[in-house]
Amino acid sequence: MFPHFNLNEYIMQHVSNSHEWHLPFWGPLPLPGILTLHALMMFIAATIVLLLFLVIYRKEDRVPTGMTNCLEMFVVFIRDEIAVPNMGEKDGLSFTPMLCTTFFFILMMNLLGLIPLFATATGDVNVTGPMAFLIFILLTLGTLARNGLKGLWHALIPSTLPKILIPFFLITEIFSLMVRSGALMIRLFANMMAGHMVILSFLGLFVLFGWVACPAILMAVFIYCLELFVAFLQAYIFVLLSAVFIGQMYHPEH
Amino acid sequence: MNPQLLHLGQISAGAGVGLSAVGMGIGVGMIFASAIQAIARQPELTNKLQTLMFIGVALVEGVAFFCAIICFLAIKG
Numbered sequence: 004m005f006p007h008f009n010l011n012e013y014i015m016q017h018v019s020n021s022h023e024w025h026l027p028f029w030g031p032l033p034l035p036g037i038l039t040l041h042a043l044m045m046f047i048a049a050t051i052v053l054l055l056f057l058v059i060y061r062k063e064d065r066v067p068t069g070m071t072n073c074l075e076m077f078v079v080f081i082r083d084e085i086a087v088p089n090m091g092e093k094d095g096l097s098f099t100p101m102l103c104t105t106f107f108f109i110l111m112m113n114l115l116g117l118i119p120l121f122a123t124a125t126g127d128v129n130v131t132g133p134m135a136f137l138i139f140i141l142l143t144l145g146t147l148a149r150n151g152l153k154g155l156w157h158a159l160i161p162s163t164l165p166k167i168l169i170p171f172f173l174i175t176e177i178f179s180l181m182v183r184s185g186a187l188m189i190r191l192f193a194n195m196m197a198g199h200m201v202i203l204s205f206l207g208l209f210v211l212f213g214w215v216a217c218p219a220i221l222m223a224v225f226i227y228c229l230e231l232f233v234a235f236l237q238a239y240i241f242v243l244l245s246a247v248f249i250g251q252m253y254h255p256e257h
Numbered sequence: 258m259n260p261q262l263l264h265l266g267q268i269s270a271g272a273g274v275g276l277s278a279v280g281m282g283i284g285v286g287m288i289f290a291s292a293i294q295a296i297a298r299q300p301e302l303t304n305k306l307q308t309l310m311f312i313g314v315a316l317v318e319g320v321a322f323f324c325a326i327i328c329f330l331a332i333k334g
Binding site for chain 2: 084186189190192193194196197236237239240243
């Protein structure tokens with residue numbers, strides 16, 4: 004049907020970053036300077052989050068209704084199920100704003116990618132990498148600032164360890180911190196990118212084979228619904244695991 | 258459709274993704290099986306167990322996607 008269609012190039016072009024935004028009627032819109040497509044998506048997601056919480060959220064209602072109720076449901080869920088059980092009362096309450104910001108930002112970026120003309124900013128390592136790096140900074144420098152060097156030592160190494168094993172354990176624990184943050188980054192990035200690649204592959208099958216590939220469109224719709232679920236789930240998993248790791252470092256059980 | 262000679266990167270990428278999919282399928286199946294059994298034993302814990310189940314699925318799928326990304330890089334180089 005379309006003779007010059009290269010499936011590989013089609014998928015990679017839609018999934019990776021670029022300096023233009025391909026709109027349907029105005030053609031490719033060149034983005035100025037250092038602003039790339041994924042950076043623009045991050046700005047749009049941040050604007051939506053700010054709009055939701057500063058403008059749409061009404062503080063003066065005694066009983067929350069509508070969007071206010073929906074946002075409160077999410078925030079209360081993050082406070083009561085993620086922050087406080089993992090980080091204790093005091094730390095949980097003070098970390099809830101940061102966890103809520105992370106959750107809503109990642110959720111908005113994931114959901115924006117599902118709208119046909121927009122791109123997924125979290126499907127890029129350069130976006131999820133710094134977020135995971137911030138969590139890593141919170142784990143190491145945060146423990147240092149909060150509990151001091153002794154606190155960092157007690158968080159990494161259990162007190163009942165024989166002295167001979169301490170260098171080995173130290174190396175393993177530092178490596179484990181880095182690997183866990185790296186896993187946070189790769190989990191979110193790979194889920195988002197792979198989901199979009201699957202949808203684009205199914206649509207590309209239809210272009211390649213013509214009308215016999217109609218069931219591929221149905222599969223693409225099904226995977227699209229799965230992507231919607233995965234968007235929420237991955238944001239929740241990122242925030243949950245950050246809360247668990249921070250709780251483990253700030254309040255070590257051993 | 259242009260036929261092209263497959264090189265080693267493409268063959269190994271396919272094999273890698275297939276193997277990781279086997280692991281992920283077994284893992285997710287075990288998680289769901291134990292979750293269903295636990296819910297059958299104690300229906301009042303459905304919400305808590307469902308939350309744990311989804312966390313388990315996300316973690317196992319994360320590993321499989323990580324392998325998929327590496328295999329995708331193997332196709333290129």
